[in-house]
Amino acid sequence: MSATNAGSATPLLAALSVSPLARSLQRELRSRWPSTSDRVREMSRYALLAPGKALRPLLLVASADAVGGSRDGVLPAAMAVEYLHVATLVHDDVIDDDEFRRGQRSVHARYGTADAIVTGDFLILTVFTALAECADRGVPPADVLEAVRVLAGAGADVCRGQAKEAELTSDPATALADYEAMIALKTGALFRGVCRAGALLGGAAPEPAAALTRFAEHLGLAFQMYDDLLPYLWDSGSTGKPDTSDTENLRPTFPVLLGYQAAGRRDRERFARALSGRMPAQEAYALVRELLEATGALDRGRARAEAEAARAKEQLAGLPGSEGVELLTVVADLSTDRDR
Amino acid sequence: MSATNAGSATPLLAALSVSPLARSLQRELRSRWPSTSDRVREMSRYALLAPGKALRPLLLVASADAVGGSRDGVLPAAMAVEYLHVATLVHDDVIDDDEFRRGQRSVHARYGTADAIVTGDFLILTVFTALAECADRGVPPADVLEAVRVLAGAGADVCRGQAKEAELTSDPATALADYEAMIALKTGALFRGVCRAGALLGGAAPEPAAALTRFAEHLGLAFQMYDDLLPYLWDSGSTGKPDTSDTENLRPTFPVLLGYQAAGRRDRERFARALSGRMPAQEAYALVRELLEATGALDRGRARAEAEAARAKEQLAGLPGSEGVELLTVVADLSTDRDR
Numbered sequence: 001m002s003a004t005n006a007g008s009a010t011p012l013l014a015a016l017s018v019s020p021l022a023r024s025l026q027r028e029l030r031s032r033w034p035s036t037s038d039r040v041r042e043m044s045r046y047a048l049l050a051p052g053k054a055l056r057p058l059l060l061v062a063s064a065d066a067v068g069g070s071r072d073g074v075l076p077a078a079m080a081v082e083y084l085h086v087a088t089l090v091h092d093d094v095i096d097d098d099e100f101r102r103g104q105r106s107v108h109a110r111y112g113t114a115d116a117i118v119t120g121d122f123l124i125l126t127v128f129t130a131l132a133e134c135a136d137r138g139v140p141p142a143d144v145l146e147a148v149r150v151l152a153g154a155g156a157d158v159c160r161g162q163a164k165e166a167e168l169t170s171d172p173a174t175a176l177a178d179y180e181a182m183i184a185l186k187t188g189a190l191f192r193g194v195c196r197a198g199a200l201l202g203g204a205a206p207e208p209a210a211a212l213t214r215f216a217e218h219l220g221l222a223f224q225m226y227d228d229l230l231p232y233l234w235d236s237g238s239t240g241k242p243d244t245s246d247t248e249n250l251r252p253t254f255p256v257l258l259g260y261q262a263a264g265r266r267d268r269e270r271f272a273r274a275l276s277g278r279m280p281a282q283e284a285y286a287l288v289r290e291l292l293e294a295t296g297a298l299d300r301g302r303a304r305a306e307a308e309a310a311r312a313k314e315q316l317a318g319l320p321g322s323e324g325v326e327l328l329t330v331v332a333d334l335s336t337d338r339d340r
Numbered sequence: 341m342s343a344t345n346a347g348s349a350t351p352l353l354a355a356l357s358v359s360p361l362a363r364s365l366q367r368e369l370r371s372r373w374p375s376t377s378d379r380v381r382e383m384s385r386y387a388l389l390a391p392g393k394a395l396r397p398l399l400l401v402a403s404a405d406a407v408g409g410s411r412d413g414v415l416p417a418a419m420a421v422e423y424l425h426v427a428t429l430v431h432d433d434v435i436d437d438d439e440f441r442r443g444q445r446s447v448h449a450r451y452g453t454a455d456a457i458v459t460g461d462f463l464i465l466t467v468f469t470a471l472a473e474c475a476d477r478g479v480p481p482a483d484v485l486e487a488v489r490v491l492a493g494a495g496a497d498v499c500r501g502q503a504k505e506a507e508l509t510s511d512p513a514t515a516l517a518d519y520e521a522m523i524a525l526k527t528g529a530l531f532r533g534v535c536r537a538g539a540l541l542g543g544a545a546p547e548p549a550a551a552l553t554r555f556a557e558h559l560g561l562a563f564q565m566y567d568d569l570l571p572y573l574w575d576s577g578s579t580g581k582p583d584t585s586d587t588e589n590l591r592p593t594f595p596v597l598l599g600y601q602a603a604g605r606r607d608r609e610r611f612a613r614a615l616s617g618r619m620p621a622q623e624a625y626a627l628v629r630e631l632l633e634a635t636g637a638l639d640r641g642r643a644r645a646e647a648e649a650a651r652a653k654e655q656l657a658g659l660p661g662s663e664g665v666e667l668l669t670v671v672a673d674l675s676t677d678r679d680r
Contacts, residue, residue: 038500039500040499087461091457091461094457095457114506115506117435118435118499118503121427121499122496122500124465125464125499129489129492129493129496132489141480142481145472145475148485152467152468156466160380163379163455166455
C-alpha cells in the first residue's frame with residue numbers, strides 16, 4: 001500500500017470472499033476445473049483459478065435474483081461470464097506483454113504466446129457450452145438463446161474497445177469523451193452483458209431488464225475509472241500487476257486525461273514525455289504520479305468514479321429480489337473503495 | 341503448378357464457384373460484410389472476403405438439405421461456421437508467423453499481432469450471434485441451442501488440436517496414430533461440427549445426424565491428409581501460401597511421417613535434419629520433397645486420403661435429400677483432387 005492511502009480502503013476481494021454466494025461460486029469454479037492432463041484445460045484452469053474476485057459471476061447471479069429468478073438455473077451462465085472475462089485478460093496480456101496477472105505469472109509468460117492465444121480461444125468457446133447448460137436447469141431455450149446473443153455481442157464490443165484502446169496509445173491529449181467511449185466498450189460492455197444476461201435468464205420483464213442494464217453501465221464506468229486510478233493509489237503488491245504497466249504501454253488512462261486537461265503548458269509537455277516511450281519505465285511512472293498529484297487529478301477522478309457508482313445504485317429502486325439488490329448495492333459501493 | 345502434376349487436378353475452388361449454392365453463399369457473405377469504418381469489422385471483412393472455398397458453409401447447408409431441412413433457416417449458421425474457420429486461420433497465422441493466406445497478406449502481417457488476436461476473438465464471438473439468428477428463421481430454439489453446443493465443442497477441439505500440434509513440432513518420428521489424433525481435433529472436429537450442426541438445424545432424427553457425423557469424420561481426414569500433400573504437389577501460386585511454411589514451422593506432416601516410416605537409417609537422419617530448424621527454408625523444403633518422392637510417400641499418402649474419401653461417401657446412402665447428398669458426394673470426390 002502506498003503511504004498516502006495506507007489502510008483506508010475496504011478490500012473488495014476480502015469483502016466478497018466472506019459473502020456466502022461468492023464463496024459458493026468460487027467452489028463451483030474449482031470443482032468444474034480439476035487438474036487434468038488435457039493441456040488446454042490445464043492452462044485454462046491455471047488462468048481461471050488464480051485468486052480473483054469472481055465479480056462478474058456474482059453480478060450475474062445477483063441480477064437474476066434481483067428480478068426474482070432462480071440462482072441454480074443461472075449457475076452455468078455465472079461460470080460462463082468468468083470464462084469470457086478471463087479469456088480477454090489472457091489475450092490482453094499477450095497484447096500488452098504483461099508478465100503478471102492476479103499475483104501470478106500471466107499465461108503467456110508461463111506457457112508462451114501460442115498457447116496463450118489458444119487458451120483464450122478455448123475459454124471463449126467454453127462460454128457458450130456453459131451457457132447452453134442453463135437449458136438443462138429449467139431455463140427456457142429461447143431465454144438461453146437471448147443470453148447467448150447478449151454475451152456474444154458484449155464480447156464483440158470488448159474486442160472493439162481493445163482495438164480502440166490501441167488507437168489511443170501514447171496520446172495524453174485524447175479527449176475524455178473518446179476515452180469514455182473506449183471503456184464503455186472495453187470494460188462496460190461486459191458488465192452490461194453480464195447483468196442483462198442474468199436478468200433475461202432470470203425471466204425478467206423488459207423494464208427490470210433495462211434497469212439492470214443501466215445499473216451495469218454506470219457500474220462499469222465507475223469500475224474502470226477506479227481501476228485506472230489503482231496504480232497511483234496502491235502498490236503492485238495489492239493490485240497483482242506492476243504499477244508501471246499502464247505507463248509502459250503508453251496508455252492515456254482516466255487520471256492522465258484528467259491531469260492533462262488541468263495542466264499548464266509545461267506539465268502537458270511532461271505528460272507527453274512520460275508517455276513517449278523514451279523514458280525508463282520507473283521514471284515515467286514516477287513522473288506521471290507526481291503530475292497527477294500536482295494537478296489534483298486523483299481526487300477529481302475518485303469523485304467522478306463515485307458519482308457513477310451512485311447513479312448505478314439509483315437504478316435498483318423497485319426491483320423485487322431483495323437479496324440480489326443488496327448484493328448489487330454492495331458491489332457498487334465497493335467499486336470505488338478497494339485496493340485491487 | 342509443379343511439373344509432376346501440371347494440369348491433372350480439378351480445382352475444387354473452380355468447381356465450387358460454379359455451384360449455384362456456393363455462389364449464393366459467397367454473395368450472402370459479401371452482403372453481410374460491407375466496407376465499414378469500424379476497425380474490427382473491417383479487419384474481419386478483410387479476412388472473410390479473401391478468395392476462399394467457403395467449403396464449410398456449403399457442407400452445413402448441404403447437410404441440412406440432405407436430411408430434408410430448410411436451406412433458408414440454416415443460412416446464418418452457414419455464415420457462422422465460416423467465421424469460426426477463418427478465426428482459427430487468423431490466430432494460426434499469428435502463431436506460425438505466416439505472412440500469406442489465401443493469396444493475400446495474413447491479418448497479422450497486414451495489421452499487426454494485437455489486431456489479429458482481437459479480430460480472431462471477434463470472429464469467434466460473432467459465430468454465436470449468427471447461430472442465434474436461425475431462431476428468427478423458424479428453427480426451434482432448442483435445436484439452435486444444440487447447434488451452439490456442437491460448434492462450441494468443435495471449436496474447443498480445434499484448440500486442443502492446435503496445442504497438440506505444437507507438441508509434435510520438429511519430430512519426424514511422431515507416430516502416425518498421434519498425428520491422426522491431432523488432425524482429428526485440429527481439422528476433423530470442425531468438419532464434424534459443421535455437418536452435425538447442419539443436420540440438427542435441419543431437424544434430423546438421430547440416425548441421419550449420426551451418419552452425417554461419420555461422413556464428416558472421414559471427409560476431415562481425407563481433407564487434411566491431402567492438404568498436407570499440397571505443398572509437394574502444387575506450387576504456392578495455387579495454394580495461396582508459401583510451400584515452405586510447413587517445413588519452416590518444423591511440422592511433421594502426414595507425408596513426412598509416411599516417408600519417415602518407409603525410409604532407411606540414412607534418409608531418416610536427413611528427414612530429422614530438414615526439420616531441425618538449422619537448415620535454410622528453401623533447402624529444407626527441397627530436401628523433404630526429394631525424400632518424399634524417393635520413399636513413395638506422396639503416392640501412398642494420396643491413396644490413403646482417397647480411401648478416407650470413399651468411406652465418407654459410403655455414409656450417405658439412404659439420406660432423403662437428394663440435392664444435398666449430391667453436393668456432399670462432389671465435395672468428397674474433390675477433397676483429394678484439387679490444387680488448393
